[in-house]
Each structure stands twice: as C-alpha cells, then as structure tokens.
Amino acid sequence: MRTFLSLLGIMIGIFCIIAVQAAVDSLENNIRGSFDKLGNDVLYIDKRPWSDDGGSWWKYQRRPKPSYSDFEAIKEKSKLTEQVSYSAFIGNKVVKFQKNFIEGSFIIGVTEDYGGIFNIEIASGRFFNRNDVINGTNTVVIGYEVAQGLFGPADPIGRIVVLGGKKLQVIGVIAKTGKSLINPLDFDEACLVSYKTAQFYINLRGGSFFASINAKAKKGIDIADFRDEITGLLRAERRIKPMDESNFAINELSMLNKIFDSVFGVLKLAGLIIGGFAILVGMFSVANIMFVSVKERTHIIGIKKAIGATRNVILLEFLIESVVLCILGGILGLIFVFGVLKVASALTEFEMTLSISNILVGLVLSILVGILAGVIPAFNAAKMDPVEAIRQG
Secondary structure (H helix, E strand, O other): OHHHHHHHHHHHHHHHHHHHHHHHHHHHHHHHHHHHHHOOOEEEEEOOOOOOOOOOHHHHHOOOOOOHHHHHHHHHHOOOEEEEEEEEEEEEEEEEEOOEEEEEEEEEEEOOOHHHHOOOOEEEEOOOOHHHHHHOOOEEEEOHHHHHHHHOOOOOOOOEEEEOOEEEEEEEEEOOOOOOOOOOOOOOOEEEEEHHHHOOOOOOOOOOOEEEEEEEEOOOOOHHHHHHHHHHHHHHHOOOOOOOOOOOEEEOHHHHHHHHHHHHHHHHHHHHHHHHHHHHHHHHHHHHHHHHHHHHOHHHHHHHHHOOOOHHHHHHHHHHHHHHHHHHHHHHHHHHHHHHHHHHHHHHOOOOOOOHHHHHHHHHHHHHHHHHHHHHHHHHHHOOOHHHHHHHO
C-alpha cells in the first residue's frame, strides 16, 4: 500500500506537468500552424493595433474604418505590393436552397485577391475575378459545411441560393478547412460575396461592420520597407499632417507570436508549479519507503558488506531501486496523460498529442526524482558498519 501511494504521488505529479505541457504544445502548434498558412509577408490594416501600446479603447474606436478608397490607393500606387484585398465582415445570415437552410452562416464581402492572400483552396468552381468585384455580380463562394448542408452530395456550382433575402449563384466551394481553437482560416461556414454585392446587406460607407485591408508583399521585399511604404501611402490618402499621429494601425503576425509566446510561457509555468508540488509530495513518499526498506534490510546489508560488497555497490543498489520505483510512477503518469489527451481530442475535435519530447521530459523528471528521493537512504545504507548491521538485524 505504501508503494502504491508513493507511485500515485509521482504519477499525479508527472501527469500534471506533462498534461499541461502537451496540451499547451498542441494548442501552440495548432495556432502557429494556422498563422503559418498566412505567411509572414502580409500586413493587416485595421483601426487598432493587435499589441497593447497603451492607447485607450475610445481612441481607437473613434478612428475611421479602413475604406475602399484606402484599398484602391494601395492597389494603384504601391510598388512593393503583390496582392491587396479589402474585406467587410457583415455578420450572420440565413442561407437557403429550396427547402434546405442553414442559420448562422457568416458573410464576408471581399475583393478578388482575398483568396490568394488567405490561401483559400477552392474544391470546385472558382473564386471571384476582377469582373465580379467591379460589376457586383450576384455570385457567392460557399464554405464546405454550407455546401454539405444545402446540397449534400450534389454539385452546388451554378445553383441559386438565397442569402439574407438576396438570390445569388454559387460559383465556388471552399475546401474543408477543419476546426481549430483559434483559426483565422476557418471558412467552412462562410459565404463570401463580392465587395459591391455586400452593399445589399450593409451601408459600406457608414454602417456598423468590421473592415480590414490585407496587403501581401512581393517576394524578396523586406517587411519593414513594405510597412513604411504602406504607411506613407495611407497617410497621404488620408491627408494626415507630418507631425500628426496616424489614425490607422498596421499589424503583422509577429505581433501575435510575441503575445502567444508570453501566454504559453505562463501556462507552462503554471503546470510546472502545480505538478512540482505533487512530485515533491511523491518524492518524500518514495524517500520514506526507501528509509523503511533500508531499516528492514539492515541484516542483509550487513551480510553483503561482510562478504565483500563495497559502499558503492550498496549505494547503487538502493539508488536504482528508488529510480525504478519513480520511473514506474512516471510511466503510469504518461499513460494516463495519453489516455486523457485521446479522450479530449475525441470530445473537442481538436487534436492533442503526446510528443516524444514530452515523454522524454517525463522520464527524465522521474529519474531525477528517483535519485533525489533515494540518495540519503542509499548513503545511510552504504555507510553502515557490517558488524552493527548484522547485530541489529
């Protein structure tokens, strides 16, 4: 029973540390994988910066939205831009096809380069072209889940759907993007329309909606130079005086990476602290067992030393016993982590994995705890006088 309780302490400690590390690593890989699809050569023009620069919420709220004229200025005048898009997030609407309908599909009004900047993969049909945007054709590109819900196995291309009261022809279906906790690329439930078509749903000149301009640099262009050019173009377009502060923000994915680095660091530290206390309790339990083991085997230790066993042999014997005990607890903890992550992945549809590095960390921690827990009992056993040990036994 004493051994089981000691193993339980080690198991819980390893579980707390490795489970948090594995969950955070999986979350981090998922988020960074989503951002990597966008690339580090894209600038995101918005009203407010992603990083906290000390400005007030009201200060940013009073700023003008990125406008279509801002977009046109970049498109026509920028020498470093490969692609630039304007997008207006309209909100959720009901989309219908005959008797089938889907509630909560979100609409985005976009320009033709939006698909290229966000690496949107088209499963069938096509994305918007320049003609669709300029003329405001009554067309729509739908997400995978929207297509499945409205048409099932049938081909949606060319079919007429009713989106928020307006009839639109389906010209493309976006490939399935899948679920993610934080995924800027989840278009499965989206309906994309051209910028001019979006005017049917909202007042693009003064309505309440979220707008963004996304600009992708040409290959080989330094992102800092690209940022400077876009800043200059927008300040000129908005006629901002040289000494006045810009009334827009230019964001990069590197800003989010810094934020996530600090968040993930705090989460991992929290798991380490919680697990550390559990491991400490387990370590003292193992040490207690080893002290009892030394006392119970005093006679045997004396006999071994009497027939020639050296101090190092006795020391190593008890250290190995302590380490093996802790490794068993660590392995049980890792098995428990593996099972919990599998269940969590199945319930949340978010893949969480136990990496080789996490397994190695768990085993190394178990070995270290075993050494620390067994070193004093092992030294006590090693320095016993054989005559006294046999007599006490």
